[in-house]
Amino acid sequence: MSSTSFVHGGRVEASHVSIELGEGAQRFEVLHDVSLHARPGEFICLLGPSGCGKSTLLGALAGHLRPARGVLGLDGEPIDGPDPQRGLVFQHHTLFPWKTVLDNVAYGLKMKGVDRAKREQQARKLLALVGLAGFEQSYPRELSGGMQQRVEIARVLINHPRVLLMDEPFGALDALTRAHMQEMLLDLWTRLRTTIIFVTHDIDEALFLADRVLILSPRPGRIVEELRVDFERPRHAGQLTDPDFVALKRRCLALLRHDAQRDQPALERLTPLGPAQPAPQWRFAL
Numbered sequence: 001m002s003s004t005s006f007v008h009g010g011r012v013e014a015s016h017v018s019i020e021l022g023e024g025a026q027r028f029e030v031l032h033d034v035s036l037h038a039r040p041g042e043f044i045c046l047l048g049p050s051g052c053g054k055s056t057l058l059g060a061l062a063g064h065l066r067p068a069r070g071v072l073g074l075d076g077e078p079i080d081g082p083d084p085q086r087g088l089v090f091q092h093h094t095l096f097p098w099k100t101v102l103d104n105v106a107y108g109l110k111m112k113g114v115d116r117a118k119r120e121q122q123a124r125k126l127l128a129l130v131g132l133a134g135f136e137q138s139y140p141r142e143l144s145g146g147m148q149q150r151v152e153i154a155r156v157l158i159n160h161p162r163v164l165l166m167d168e169p170f171g172a173l174d175a176l177t178r179a180h181m182q183e184m185l186l187d188l189w190t191r192l193r194t195t196i197i198f199v200t201h202d203i204d205e206a207l208f209l210a211d212r213v214l215i216l217s218p219r220p221g222r223i224v225e226e227l228r229v230d231f232e233r234p235r236h237a238g239q240l241t242d243p244d245f246v247a248l249k250r251r252c253l254a255l256l257r258h259d260a261q262r263d264q265p266a267l268e269r270l271t272p273l274g275p276a277q278p279a280p281q282w283r284f285a286l
């Protein structure tokens with residue numbers, strides 16, 4: 001399995017997408033006129049306050065939700081339902097507890113009718129790639145949270161996704177494990193070059209990982225700014241304290257705070273669900 005033959009990064013497009021949720025009088029707009037264009041192999045982070053619709057946008061790109069307006073596509077094909085070409089990774093793993101790590105990872109190929117020897121060979125290679133060689137016969141409950149997420153990523157990658165949609169995949173991990181997982185993901189992405197769209201509300205995480213960070217406003221989510229992140233790769237933890245990194249963090253924080261304050265009264269008027277949530281606490285100090 002050479003890395004280039006294994007996955008191919010797709011071109012993801014969202015054009016003027018608005019998404020509504022809820023029924024009847026409770027229906028409300030979660031996302032408003034969002035456009036996003038990811039180049040093949042690009043790493044994009046969606047950064048925004050809690051409830052702004054980041055997961056909703058990812059769910060729509062995964063094909064689980066249909067927009068009220070606008071178009072979603074992958075490599076020029078409209079997105080009209082779930083497809084393993086668009087692999088989704090959540091904060092909490094979705095592994096089968098009764099299956100071994102190897103069987104969990106190989107499952108996608110089993111569903112496609114690939115014979116056992118071949119699917120296990122691919123699963124072993126992927127497990128080695130995510131740093132879990134030697135854990136093939138373990139069960140999910142025997143692994144740490146970080147290891148379970150590594151299995152989850154391998155389980156999704158076995159379907160050769162053209163885009164990885166990641167919804168705060170490291171949000172439940174402790175700080176050190178999270179830092180290791182970010183480095184592992186960057187290493188994996190460098191080898192595979194699949195397109196990644198990664199949701200987070202952690203500014204450090206977004207700037208450490210992404211080529212571009214898209215900042216969303218409070219609900220209804222709109223893209224208020226696109227920041228290009230040009231720090232050299234491979235990236236390392238030392239960059240987090242570079243003056244340029246800190247300056248970009250300040251910019252993100254200012255954008256998020258400004259927008260949260262500006263939209264607060266409008267949000268209280270428009271949402272049938274009551275007053276807006278208090279502004280989120282950001283996970284770093286400048």
Ligand SMILES: Nc1ncnc2c1ncn2[C@@H]1O[C@H](COP(=O)(O)OP(=O)(O)OP(=O)(O)O)[C@@H](O)[C@H]1O
Nearest residue numbers: 021022030049050051052053054055056057201219
């Ligand atoms: N099925 C649903 N029906 C009604 N409202 C929903 C539904 N799913 C999500 N919402 C609401 O839509 C809004 C956007 O939710 P979403 O989970 O996309 O936000 P988010 O930016 O990912 O938040 P977080 O960072 O907290 O995960 C929230 O106010 C949420 O309560």
